[in-house]
Amino acid sequence: MITYCSAVWGEFTKFIGGRGGLAHWLLFGAAVLCCLVMGKRVRKKLFWPSALVLVFFFNPLFYAYVGTRFLSGVYWRLLWMLPVSFVIAFVLTELAYKIRKNVLRAAAVIAACACIIITGEREFSAATYSEKENAYEIPQAAIEISDLVMGQLTDWKEPIIVPNELMCYIRQYTCAVTPLYGRNAEGFITNIEPAEASVFAEMSSEEPDVKLITDIAKEKECRFIVFNTSFHRIPEDLTEYGYEKIDVVEDVYAVYRQIGPAQTE
Amino acid sequence: MSFRDILFMSILFVLLPMWIGYFWVVCLKLRGTVSRLLHAWVLGFATMLAVAQVLLVPLVALHQSLTTALMCWEAVLTLPAAGSFFALLVQWRESAQTEAADKRMRRSETAGQGNRVWTVIFGVLAAILILMQAYIPARYEHRDDDDSRFVSEEVSAVVHDTMYWDDPIGSDQLYWNTGEVKKDLTSPWAMYIAMCSRISDIPPAVLSHTYLPFFLILLCYALYLLIGRVLCSENWEKIFLFLIFLSVLHLWGYTSTHTLASMLLLRIWQGKAVCASFLLPLLFYLMYQVMNRRCRRGWYPLLHVAGTGACLLSGIGIVTGPVVLFLYGIVDFIYYRRWKKTLVIWSAALPGAVCLAYYLFG
Numbered sequence: 001m002i003t004y005c006s007a008v009w010g011e012f013t014k015f016i017g018g019r020g021g022l023a024h025w026l027l028f029g030a031a032v033l034c035c036l037v038m039g040k041r042v043r044k045k046l047f048w049p050s051a052l053v054l055v056f057f058f059n060p061l062f063y064a065y066v067g068t069r070f071l072s073g074v075y076w077r078l079l080w081m082l083p084v085s086f087v088i089a090f091v092l093t094e095l096a097y098k099i100r101k102n103v104l105r106a107a108a109v110i111a112a113c114a115c116i117i118i119t120g121e122r123e124f125s126a127a128t129y130s131e132k133e134n135a136y137e138i139p140q141a142a143i144e145i146s147d148l149v150m151g152q153l154t155d156w157k158e159p160i161i162v163p164n165e166l167m168c169y170i171r172q173y174t175c176a177v178t179p180l181y182g183r184n185a186e187g188f189i190t191n192i193e194p195a196e197a198s199v200f201a202e203m204s205s206e207e208p209d210v211k212l213i214t215d216i217a218k219e220k221e222c223r224f225i226v227f228n229t230s231f232h233r234i235p236e237d238l239t240e241y242g243y244e245k246i247d248v249v250e251d252v253y254a255v256y257r258q259i260g261p262a263q264t265e
Numbered sequence: 266m267s268f269r270d271i272l273f274m275s276i277l278f279v280l281l282p283m284w285i286g287y288f289w290v291v292c293l294k295l296r297g298t299v300s301r302l303l304h305a306w307v308l309g310f311a312t313m314l315a316v317a318q319v320l321l322v323p324l325v326a327l328h329q330s331l332t333t334a335l336m337c338w339e340a341v342l343t344l345p346a347a348g349s350f351f352a353l354l355v356q357w358r359e360s361a362q363t364e365a366a367d368k369r370m371r372r373s374e375t376a377g378q379g380n381r382v383w384t385v386i387f388g389v390l391a392a393i394l395i396l397m398q399a400y401i402p403a404r405y406e407h408r409d410d411d412d413s414r415f416v417s418e419e420v421s422a423v424v425h426d427t428m429y430w431d432d433p434i435g436s437d438q439l440y441w442n443t444g445e446v447k448k449d450l451t452s453p454w455a456m457y458i459a460m461c462s463r464i465s466d467i468p469p470a471v472l473s474h475t476y477l478p479f480f481l482i483l484l485c486y487a488l489y490l491l492i493g494r495v496l497c498s499e500n501w502e503k504i505f506l507f508l509i510f511l512s513v514l515h516l517w518g519y520t521s522t523h524t525l526a527s528m529l530l531l532r533i534w535q536g537k538a539v540c541a542s543f544l545l546p547l548l549f550y551l552m553y554q555v556m557n558r559r560c561r562r563g564w565y566p567l568l569h570v571a572g573t574g575a576c577l578l579s580g581i582g583i584v585t586g587p588v589v590l591f592l593y594g595i596v597d598f599i600y601y602r603r604w605k606k607t608l609v610i611w612s613a614a615l616p617g618a619v620c621l622a623y624y625l626f627g
Binding site: 014015016017018020021024042044045046048049052053056070071074076077078080081083084085086088089090092093094096097102106109112113116117119120121122123124125128129130131132133135136137138159167168169171172173174175176178179180181182183184 | 489515528530541553589596
């Protein structure tokens, strides 16, 4: 039982983001308690539903029988059922209106906002948003590489190998180009084959085994390989491995094509 | 952003939901221009989601094409749209009676119970904060790895005219009942976006990353304003202050990538984020209405509509929708001891329960 209790607590801290999120949750706890004394209407709409959701979430038996079996890894999502921001915003509004003088009330509102700002983390920052490279809001290199190889592929199921930072974006632009592996290399959606896992491991390394990659690529009928030359330390000429450089995108992405098999250009 | 795309998006995500939602406005006999518009928008969008869920699940299971799904969806949506038109005609006839009530409501909407100057100040501040939250995600770029599944599925559906037929990564034929994509049969939000992409001719990635955040964040705040109206007893000064606090909480709520604020402002185009930011708050709002002693019966079917719409968005909508209805149903029963009402509330969880049963045992 203690294991389940600590696991539920772990899900909770994962959701709030550890100590960083504690202040807003303490504010929520205080706001919920305020709702208890704010009259029947508020108790009915905000206090009891919040209390029930919390009981539901922190119930170790529920976690043991339902959480671990059906909500494994995403149990914290149940906390979306808590009207956290609505409760805090409503209680702060009501408290502000307990102050009769307009100027004092405005000062209280500013102080409350300042408390939220100081104890919180900015949602819009350089860490979360950046200048967009294109309307698709994916790396421009993914678009340029796709456009480059698209017309040369035999069909839309022919795989290509791309650096790890691009593997999630190619198919968001076009389904005419298929990476050999994508986010499944990190354990999502479907399982990855051992050969693909080997290529992924090599592409994750600064000094990839080019022979291994090109051998598997040939085996998988993968005629295009893209390396990030600012990360991968590889020989510039890959003709000895059966691949030739056809273009360089954004000065760092070297696109290689297999020498020999008939081209469809 | 092009004018053409904005026009299409305005029709798909504002005008069409408002037109469809007007049916509910008339059924619920809502008064006041602002109240009607906001209710029509929010309830109309929820209706569109529910209709899509009812149609898409069997069509995906039957391996139908995206075009077929789109045609069916458009055909079925004409029913509530025609209902709205009929309701509008009826209301015109009764306009003389309602005019006086409307005038009263308008007066209370514009003046409220608060101080006029502070109402205007808070209103302007709230509007600036909300527009900023809608504009930044549309103007700037946020990358999320989950899109490699959802947006890829949308691209594949639009280009190949299929629904969940190929692996969003490897392009192997996958069918809807294989791997993690099995979840998508009961929550085909990606196909909803694919249908919007097909109608508007905007590529799914552009639609999801540039246009959806702007329209969906505004839609969410329209709903939050309605919640504020209920909680703050229609005092506009308080409602605007409520929205200011809510905006500040969201803008500084990035304590983890899992919080509601992060869902709303970082990846609102994904089904689970729409579930957390729109559908669950909509269920709260509907329950606030239903939990009144003198509640209009028109609110009950809306619980079913929202319960069905929650399933479309995400697997977590299938779980949390019924749980919210169950818990609020208990609260309502404790207060009013009316079994029939509680059973009606719980019955709205049935679509979710059916999807969950498939999800777990199918």
